[in-house]
Amino acid sequence: MRFTPHEAQFDCTPLVSGVPAERERALDALAATAVEVIHRVGYAVFRIGRLRLGVEDSRRLSTGIVERVRTALIARGAPGRMRLEVDRAQQTYVPEGHPTRTLLPHHDGQHCSYLTPSLRDAPDWDPARRTYGASGYTTTPAHKMYQGIFLPEVGEGLSVTTYYDWLGVIDDVLERRGVDRGPDTAAGAARWLGGNLTRGLARQPEHGCAYPSVGAMLGLEEPFWHGLSFHHGEAELTKEERRRFPAAALLARACACGECRGDAARLFCHQLLTATGLTWAGFRRRWEVLAPGEQCDLLLGHNLTMLHGGLAGGAGRVIEPLCLVVDDPSGPAYEHWLAASWRRTLPGAR
DSSP, X not given: OEEOOGGGEEEOGGGTSSOHHHXXXXXXHHHHHXXXXXXXXXXXXXXXXXXXXXXXXXXXXXXXXXXXXXXXXXXXXXXXXXXXXXXXXXXXXXXXXXXXXXXXXXXXTTTTOSOOOOTTTOTTOOGGGXXXXXXXXXXXXXXXXXXXXXXXXXXXXXXXXXXXXXXXXXXXXXXXXXXXXXXXXXXXXXXXXXXHHHHHXXXXXXXXXXXXOHHHHTTOOOHHHHHOOOOBTTOOOOHHHHHHOHHHHHHTTOOSSSOOOSHHHHHHHHHHHHHHSOOHHHHHHHHOEEEEOOTTOEEEEETTXXXXXXEEEXXXXXXXXXXXXXXXXXXXXXXXXXXXXXXXXXXXXX
């Protein structure tokens, strides 16, 4: 079990102490450091809750931090049209019969926000493939480059966001399968992932899912790994899903690690074992990092190179999304930013 490293936790005291000019300099310094950490580590936690400011003042400070991070990212080469999207507050859904819920690894807005190859690494890639589903999705249609959440209420369960290094997962899978990526390993990995996404999109008339699954992105071929979208681990298969995918219904009865609760978690366990060689329990030991959040904390992560989830959250937990988005994920600046993201750097970094 691993927790947020010290370098990814930010003390926000300098943002509320001293004279206004000092606070502005502190905000600039924090943003500059945070953008480096988010690309190197994958995410950052801003410990606003410890300031005990109250929800309204904390919300304003969170929004100000994300805006300043946006400015710093653009100065380093992110697309100038990247904007802050403040989405509606979301209360935690807990499946019936369970005291808490566990969110399985995902990208926010995964119908249109997931890792794809940059045209710098795959010149024949079509940017239109960065949208997987045009209807039947949740959240907004904007492409979320960075995913942030403000926590006005932590609820009665755990307030833990989980993070998973998606680039590391892809590297492990390619190494285990002995895939030759060529001299530029990042470009080779990007092209491999792009091929999997292209095949998944071509098979949409067959599987009908608006979201690319983890297994589909890692190259699994069975139709039910493409057609089932797993989000809440405790969720049960619907009657329609059981009818369409009888093999999945059989697999949902038990999983390899024996620790998973709920059809979705057990199927996700089978999917991971097939795709990565690790059960869900083994995958968690290998990749999961826990980021506990206090009331009024802000978490901000790289939405494409990281997966995230939630551990044992209660129904009273409320999040307010603060995402850095573009409406059209294409163009030279986006491709430059994306190629750098595959290499855990910023576009302006050398």
